[in-house]
Amino acid sequence: MADGYARITNYIGVCLVTAGPGSTNLTTPIANAYKDNSSVLAITGRCQRKYIGKNYFQEINMDFLNFYKGYFVDKAEINYVANAFNDCLTNKKPVQLNIPADLYKEEAKDINTNAYIDINKGDNEDTLNDIKEITAKKPLFLIGQGIFGTLSYKEMLKISKILQKINCPIATTFPARGVINEKADNCIGLVGRRGDLKSLLEADKIINIGSSLSYNTYVESVREKLLSKTLNINLKLKNIKELKEFFENLSIENNNWITKNNNKFSPSGDYSNKINEIIENIPEDAVIVTDAGKHTVFTCLLKNCIIPRNIISSHSFGTMGFGLPASIGVKFGTIDFNIDREVVLISGDGGFLMNIEELQVVSEYDLKILMIVMKNNNLAEFCRIKNPNFNKIADAFGIDNCYIEKADDISSEIKNYLKKNKPLLIVVETENESLPKPNV
Numbered sequence: 001m002a003d004g005y006a007r008i009t010n011y012i013g014v015c016l017v018t019a020g021p022g023s024t025n026l027t028t029p030i031a032n033a034y035k036d037n038s039s040v041l042a043i044t045g046r047c048q049r050k051y052i053g054k055n056y057f058q059e060i061n062m063d064f065l066n067f068y069k070g071y072f073v074d075k076a077e078i079n080y081v082a083n084a085f086n087d088c089l090t091n092k093k094p095v096q097l098n099i100p101a102d103l104y105k106e107e108a109k110d111i112n113t114n115a116y117i118d119i120n121k122g123d124n125e126d127t128l129n130d131i132k133e134i135t136a137k138k139p140l141f142l143i144g145q146g147i148f149g150t151l152s153y154k155e156m157l158k159i160s161k162i163l164q165k166i167n168c169p170i171a172t173t174f175p176a177r178g179v180i181n182e183k184a185d186n187c188i189g190l191v192g193r194r195g196d197l198k199s200l201l202e203a204d205k206i207i208n209i210g211s212s213l214s215y216n217t218y219v220e221s222v223r224e225k226l227l228s229k230t231l232n233i234n235l236k237l238k239n240i241k242e243l244k245e246f247f248e249n250l251s252i253e254n255n256n257w258i259t260k261n262n263n264k265f266s267p268s269g270d271y272s273n274k275i276n277e278i279i280e281n282i283p284e285d286a287v288i289v290t291d292a293g294k295h296t297v298f299t300c301l302l303k304n305c306i307i308p309r310n311i312i313s314s315h316s317f318g319t320m321g322f323g324l325p326a327s328i329g330v331k332f333g334t335i336d337f338n339i340d341r342e343v344v345l346i347s348g349d350g351g352f353l354m355n356i357e358e359l360q361v362v363s364e365y366d367l368k369i370l371m372i373v374m375k376n377n378n379l380a381e382f383c384r385i386k387n388p389n390f391n392k393i394a395d396a397f398g399i400d401n402c403y404i405e406k407a408d409d410i411s412s413e414i415k416n417y418l419k420k421n422k423p424l425l426i427v428v429e430t431e432n433e434s435l436p437k438p439n440v
């Protein structure tokens, strides 16, 4: 939930757990946030300091959550909170703040607000001065989600306009999709494992802004070739003005040397047809949250992203069970930040079962989320599964639900849902379908 909240708001998602088992339950989500560069602040419990290391009830070494960093709070000082918050926000990584029980009884003193770094102090100046001219004949901009820096949500939306004005092809990683409207003439869209490779190969210079260049983007077979012609620009944007100035000061051989690849994947079997029908019936700017599985790939291949965070997925960890809680966090984020977008979860049946108890949160807060479970009775290609009756489960949680067998019925259910203001679970019976081969 905290991860979903952080991604849609481009701010911080905070979660709070008890000591021991509460914290071990966070292992997968924190690893997920770490791999996908998401600002999750995990506040974890601990026994009183005098019992630490003494085999006390629920006492265990807590370092396992420090994939990136963790703070053990040893004194009642607010600086721990300020530093953890700052680290988490500016570095786009999960941070643990572990607070022993006895400290809750003390009052925080010595508040030194100068102890943490001011994120508004520029550290981009060198980068901006160093790179003034790009002389390549076939330059290609590769944009990753690092470009979002610590921009506000509203500023994230403004990047598209700046990028569309550049007369040079622009490609994106999956997490950055929609940073420029994929329908724009100069936008190649997604590149890499599930996207275009031709443009990456043909470019004579790839200017990377904000991509970690993971194997999802620079796939194994062409990785070295691509790395050798990549220029990394380490922009950490704090405001949109910096990006505007960067492009205004940059002299590039402006040309749109590539024709857009229109050979997009088109739906063929039952699974992809139904995913396509869903995509065509929800608002274009909806935040689609996926789980991990075939539905993720079909959604990725069939959706044209027009706005940042059009699709939120577990990109680098591929975590089943991510979708439902992440969609809840996204929904809370849209409420808190006045983001007027529908939230749609597309999940497989296997992944949906992994965190199905979170339906209680959807029910309790009456969150308007469209939850769609693609019921193919299979875990991707791996094996068949027996499913419970998802509709009865939704009934038990007091959530409206329906069961769809034909693709033609998807449209009317979604139209009705959009008119109302409450959650709905749609179970879509689906045949299994093989995925197209990825680029490797």
Ligand SMILES: Cc1ncc(C[n+]2csc(CCOP(=O)(O)OP(=O)(O)O)c2C)c(N)n1
Residues within 6 Å of the ligand: 291, 292, 293, 294, 295, 296, 317, 318, 319, 320, 321, 347, 348, 349, 350, 351, 352, 374, 376, 378, 379, 380, 381, 382
């Ligand atoms: C926690 C976890 N366990 C196992 C996997 C390996 N895995 C990836 S996709 C997948 C199957 C997903 O099945 P389902 O949720 O039904 O979605 P579908 O593929 O049918 O769309 C599995 C087992 C994983 N990614 N995460």
